[in-house]
Amino acid sequence: MSNPAQRANKLFVQTFGTTADDLYLAPGRVNLIGEHTDYNDGFVLPAAINFHTVIAVKRRDDDIYRAVSDAFPGDIKEWTFGQEGKMDPDDGWVNYLKGFTAAMAVTGLTAKGLDISVVGNVPLGAGLSSSAALEVAFGTAVNDCSQLRLSPLAVAQMAQRGENQYVGCACGIMDQMISALGEQDHALLIDCEDLDSEPVHIPDSLSLIIVNSNVQRGLVDSEYNLRREQCEAVAEHFGVESLRHVELCQLEAAKSELSDVCYRRARHVLTENRRTQHASHALEAGNITKLSELMAQSHASMRDDFEITVPEIDTLVEIISRVIGERGGVRMTGGGFGGCIVALVDHALTDAVVEAIESQYATKTGLEATVYLCSASAGATRVDEEVY
Ligand code: ADP
Numbered sequence: 600m601s602n603p604a605q606r607a608n609k610l611f612v613q614t615f616g617t618t619a620d621d622l623y624l625a626p627g628r629v630n631l632i633g634e635h636t637d638y639n640d641g642f643v644l645p646a647a648i649n650f651h652t653v654i655a656v657k658r659r660d661d662d663i664y665r666a667v668s669d670a671f672p673g674d675i676k677e678w679t680f681g682q683e684g685k686m687d688p689d690d691g692w693v694n695y696l697k698g699f700t701a702a703m704a705v706t707g708l709t710a711k712g713l714d715i716s717v718v719g720n721v722p723l724g725a726g727l728s729s730s731a732a733l734e735v736a737f738g739t740a741v742n743d744c745s746q747l748r749l750s751p752l753a754v755a756q757m758a759q760r761g762e763n764q765y766v767g768c769a770c771g772i773m774d775q776m777i778s779a780l781g782e783q784d785h786a787l788l789i790d791c792e793d794l795d796s797e798p799v800h801i802p803d804s805l806s807l808i809i810v811n812s813n814v815q816r817g818l819v820d821s822e823y824n825l826r827r828e829q830c831e832a833v834a835e836h837f838g839v840e841s842l843r844h845v846e847l848c849q850l851e852a853a854k855s856e857l858s859d860v861c862y863r864r865a866r867h868v869l870t871e872n873r874r875t876q877h878a879s880h881a882l883e884a885g886n887i888t889k890l891s892e893l894m895a896q897s898h899a900s901m902r903d904d905f906e907i908t909v910p911e912i913d914t915l916v917e918i919i920s921r922v923i924g925e926r927g928g929v930r931m932t933g934g935g936f937g938g939c940i941v942a943l944v945d946h947a948l949t950d951a952v953v954e955a956i957e958s959q960y961a962t963k964t965g966l967e968a969t970v971y972l973c974s975a976s977a978g979a980t981r982v983d984e985e986v987y
């Protein structure tokens with residue numbers, strides 16, 4: 600089968616009857632550790648993955664945008680820069696692109712129009728952030744075609760603003776930032792307080808495996824908002840802006856002043872911040888035993904303190920950890936209540952992990968898992984069809 604870049608070019612010609620000028624891509628992502636720490640101004644350690652959204656573009660002389668995606672065959676979507684109006688749910692996927700140009704217009708930037716075809720292999724809605732890949736691929740194209748000279752971080756921030764303010768999704772900056780700034784064979788340690796980031800090499804001996812539990816995710820929004828409120832309540836108790844400014848010893852000393860639930864929620868965030876920093880050191884040093892321990896502790900903390908795992912996810916993590924022991928790490932990744940697990944395991948164990956999932960997960964849960972064998976990929980870029 601032809602690659603996404605060739606498919607994007609082909610869709611472009613079929614739709615617009617002419618060839619595209621340029622191709623841009625942006626990757627999906629997986630968070631290795633640091634869950635529910637972003638909105639507490641803490642640390643996260645995501646990696647961009649080798650699943651991409653690719654867009655083919657042709658510059659226009661006016662300020663009109665026309666777009667198609669092979670994921671949603673049908674009409675050409677059209678809008679004018681600065682006249683995006685309000686988000687219309689019937690417009691579906693194109694709202695992510697309109698959100699980007701709307702955010703630009705609010706900031707006082709302008710850009711010329713584009714004809715666009717979108718093709719990709721980031722699974723939609725699987726927790727691998729296809730939405731950020733779409734926004735960042737588009738933003739990178741707009742930035743380049745209109746010679747705006749925005750940094751990759753500025754493109755990520757614009758994409759987040761679009762998703763927050765136009766699409767109406769209260770996501771943090773992690774997804775857009777890693778999609779824009781990822782580096783091949785590296786994760787990115789992001790300090791969500793000042794958006795400083797630092798690439799962290801992933802040892803060559805490790806395979807990156809993502810497994811979708813295929814649990815139907817329910818209650819995600821209400822539980823997410825509740826967790827945010829609980830974290831904010833503890834920060835308020837200490838009179839600080841966010842949990843980033845609370846020390847573990849302070850939390851322990853104040854335990855009797857807090858409800859048990861709020862105490863445990865805060866304990867997850869504070870210990871997870873530590874684990875995330877330690878995990879980045881362990882990865883850098885190639886200390887897989889330590890990484891294994893930290894990922895196991897992270898999972899236990901999400902299960903027992905933050906209470907965001909579900910039995911099927913715990914089962915998946917147990918199946919894999921029994922195979923890998925200390926020769927890799929495994930934990931739930933993402934917001935919780937279903938979704939995916941991430942594992943970093945010795946290459947030699949990859950087949951055994953996949954076999955264990957295939958032979959045990961369905962029997963134990965009645966669900967089929969989807970396995971993605973990945974590698975850490977570079978962030979958004981212009982790309983040639985031949986070298987994709
Ligand atoms: P996730 O980001 O975890 O994949 P979301 O629900 O946040 O899940 O985003 C999925 C939505 O993003 C899709 O329903 C669609 O609207 C949009 N999207 C992502 N990739 C594409 C694509 N290649 N073409 C069109 N729309 C896409």
Ligand code: MG
Binds near residue numbers: 728730
């Ligand atoms: Mg998303």
